[in-house]
Amino acid sequence: MITTIGAIVRGDHEVFPPYLYDAYRSTIKRSPRLPLVDVPLTLSERTGPGPAISAITPEDADLTSNAGTGGEAIGQRIIVTGRVLDERGEPVPHTLLEIWQANAAGRYVHRADQWPGPLDPNFLGIGRCLSDASGTYRFLSIRPGAYPWKNHPNAWRPAHIHFSLLGPSWVSRLVTQMYFPDDPLHALDPIFNAVPAAARPRLIARYDHSVTEPEWALGWRWDIVLRGPDATPFEADQASQVSQATITTAKEDAR
């Protein structure tokens, strides 16, 4: 299939997806078409709100029970943990991680998700925690299911968990998704494939048996590297090489 890939990208073109990626239909009317304006990192971008939410409880990180019903979510119990790091590999403590996900059957608790997958009354699919002094975060959840969407005929999103990170600065603000390895839906998913190929593996957690707890839950490890406030500003001359035109290339992803 022929996919038009926009040339307008914020951040490193080899890491970040373009705004226009027409295999993902929702980008077509929502992507800017004029060049981004390159600006240096000023005090406004090198500072940031920090966690901004103070009332986080340990229960917030347990998606298997935080629906408050007294019951447990149905599904394969998983531990998702890792470290939030800066580009030098230094830990980024005190970062707010907010996550949301579908239930084991692939259904979200949201009025816009109406496909006939079953809801689980004991699963809200939301969690949050702060990274600790070593940058480590940890959630207990259930493995999300794949789910259908209307992007193209017979479209299914691979299983994933949405992550939002409020790091140390405005430039490090990140919203992304974590995937599970060896999912045949990866190759068919335009959202995943909008990321340049070399950077896609960064979105995939790895199974870690040392995280797995016997008779309890399977362990997945996913480290997240944020841009730091010391990031090199995007070079103006590099930006000038970016054409406003879009390029068209053959892709094997979504039909």
Added chain:
Amino acid sequence: MSATAPTTESATPGIAPSQTVGPFFLNCLLREDARRNTLVQPETAGERIRIEGRVLDGDGEPVPDALVEIWQADATGRYHHPAGMSASDRAAAQPAPTFIGFGRAGMDDAGAYWFETIRPGAVPFDADPADQSGRMQAPHISVMVFARGLLNSLATRLYFADDPANDADPVLALVPAARRETLLARCVSSDGRGAVYRFDIILQGAGETVFFNF
């Protein structure tokens, strides 16, 4: 590993790419204690303002599932953040603890977002406290937009159309003159509760908002 092996080599997986926020973030990012339409407390110092606007797509239609976040300095131009302050700065002039400066809003039933905040002060250009140039930026609010269909967030800034300091702002100066007005919030009303500024964010097409790369 030998003792002489370079220690600067990092084993990080590399910067994490962004992915879209998708359509299903409501219960998480906009739960009651996670949304931040109101940035002010009764004790917050500064001139109260309200910011209102819509996020519009390439057809001029409101984007009902957008998320807007803002980050700003307090009325004296200080960010609630240690960066850029010397130790004596921090000791002498802590940022107002009654103002964090972070806002997060979804769209209401009319397809609009709003924030109740204060007019920020002018802020230094450079983060380096050793910088003696004294370069300042005009009062502004950093804005980030997330939505289904945005594979990465869009970064822009809100400036105040009625502020003469805009003429000397070093970031506005990088914006083509004909497009600067897309960054100017305009006062649409003012009463006892403060000025209301309108700031529509146009993702695409006529009047497309200037978005930044940093």
